[in-house]
Amino acid sequence: MRTFSYSLQFRRFGEFLMxxxxxxxxxxxxxxxxxxxGNVKLSLLYKASVHGYKASVFHQQCDNEGPTLLVAYNRSGYIFGGYTSVDYARSGRQITDKEAFLFSFQGKIPVYIKVNSGHYARLDDAGMPNFGEQLYFCYNSDAVVYNDGGKSYSFDAKRLYGNNTNLTECEVYKVKQNFRTKEKPWRNILWTSIRRDELLEMIRNHKPVVTSVSRVRILMIGPVGAGKSSFFNSINSIFTGHVTNKAISGCAGTSLTTQFRTYSVKDGREGKPLPFVLCDTMGLEEQSGAGLDIEDISSILQGHVPDRYKFNPSAPFQPDEQKTSKPASLQEKIHCVVYVIDASKISLMSEKVEEKLASIRREINSLGIAxxxxxxxxxxxxxxxxxxxYQIYLSSYIKSKVQEVSSRLGVPVSCVLPVKNYSQELELELNCDVLLLTALQQMLRLADDYLDDVDVI
Structure with missing residues (x-):
């Protein structure tokens, strides 16, 4: 009876401890x-200050739990660690894990370091966690981190943890997929910081397929208030690192953009210009003699309209005769056209605006522009x-709107990309960034398709 009492007390103490x-x-x-x-939940498995620093206790808490995230804290205030998608099992084997990475918080956002190609992510031994037999946590059952060099991960110890090896805490979390819905997305997209960073790098390093073109020129066309200027502001915000409002935008009944504007985007406030230019136009309006004149489109496409030209809805642009006698270079022409359409007003689009868009599309088709x-x-x-x-590609309603705009404008469904511009937000958000950068990447790809096919002679 006493043994049962002690057992019950021990179990209750264990529950209290947990x-x-x-x-x-x-x-x-x-x-x-x-x-x-990605779409995950974290569940705490092990906490060194509570469970102790012994390897046997760590393995008792963390073995065979699937993907885990280790988070360490040191005396300099650094928060850093690593992720592995492969179980801890004390197998004694070298573990290959392409998903493994190290991370360190640099301000609000954690910076990650992938495992180097062709190298092992970790050794699955009976000791405390290690990454690549290079970075050891709670080394020798002590509250320290030990860096043994190695080639599995390329990192700067000062940047990763301030070169302070003394830990104040070490935690290990089970990483569980967060199944918010059983619905299958109708378009696959990765909602991760890693994907956002990959898109940023691809855009930064993009080089047009034609050497005479240094920057892709993208023309945005759409009804008043659809979000053309806001899209530029949103892209500029992502590369600046905070929400900006460089281009005039708003929700007035008539177009706030009265000039033809060519916006370049810098990679950071002091960075170099990125390999694309976003060209903004007046909004399309129903009435004749209002909004962007269709005849102006041809001049813009051919590269004759200068930056800051003020549109005159009652009279189309008249290019200089000397300039028109000599065709603009491929660098000055438009390489991709983007129709910007408000998802909430697709069904309300008037016949006159639809007719204007159809006329513009015929002109663009004749030139073979993407x-x-x-x-x-x-x-x-x-x-x-x-x-x-996150629900955007699970929403059947948004899918139906994509199909509707595809049908009404005659553009393939694969070339209709839903996005949310920054409008009322004060800080950048991951999901917004991923959608916006995915759309921009698609524009660059389409422009390359056009340039690859164009006669440059």
Whole structure:
């Protein structure tokens, strides 16, 4: 009877101890790490200050738990660690894991370091966690991190953890897929910080397929208030690192853009110009003699309209005769046209605006220029998406809108990309960035298709 009493007391003590095992991560840090990993939840398995630094206890808590995230804290205030998608099992084997990475918080956003190609992610031994037999956590059952050099991960110890090897805490989390819905997305997209960084790098390093063109020129056309200027502001915000409002945008009944503007984007405030130019026009309006004149489109496409030319809806642009006698260079012409359409107003688009778009499309088709649709304001069109932008490719309503705009404008469904511009936000958001950068990447690809096919002689 006494043995049973001791057993019950021990079990209750264990339950009490586990109840006190709480994460040192803030809610914002947890969110950032989940963003890095995708649609996941973190569940705390092991906390060194509670369970102890012995390897046997670590393995008792963490073995055969699937993907895990290790988070370490040192005396200099650094928060860093690593992720592995392969179980801890004390197999004694070298583990290959292409998904493994190290991370360190640099401000609000964690910076990640992938495992180098062709190298092992870690050794699955009976000791404390290691990454690539290079970075050891709780080394020799002590509250320290040990860097043994190695080639599996390329990192700067000072940047990763401030060269301070003394740990104040070490935690290991089970990484569980967060199945919000059983629905299958109708378009696959990775909602991770890693994907955002990959898109940023691809765009930064993009080189047009024709050597005479240094920067792709993208023309945005659409009804008043659809979000052309806001798209430029959003892209500029992502590369600047905070929300900006360089181009005039708003929700007035008539076009706020009265000039032809060519916007280049810098890679950071002091960075070099990126390999694309976004060209903004007046909005299309129903009435004749209002908004962008269709005849102006041809001059813009051919590269004759200068930056800051002020549109005159009652009279189309008249190019200089000397300039028109000599065709503009391929560098000055438009390489991709983007129709910017408000998702919440597709069904309300008037016949006259639709006719104008059809006329413009015929002109662009005759020149063989690549075209796509940017479907904006998806959050205003669908309450489900307004609540969670992640739901955009699970929403059958948004899918139906993509199909509708594809049918009405004669653009393939694959060339209709839904996005949310930055409008009322004060800070950048991961899901917005991924959608916007995916759309921009598609524009660059379509422009390359055009340049690859154009006669440059």
């Amino acid at each position: 109840a006190r095992v709480t994460s040192n991560l803030t809610e914002e840090q947890t969110k950032q790490l989940c963003d890095l990993l 075209q796509m649709v940017l479907m904006t304001k998806v959050d205003e069109a669908c309450p489900r998406v307004e609540e969670d932008l």
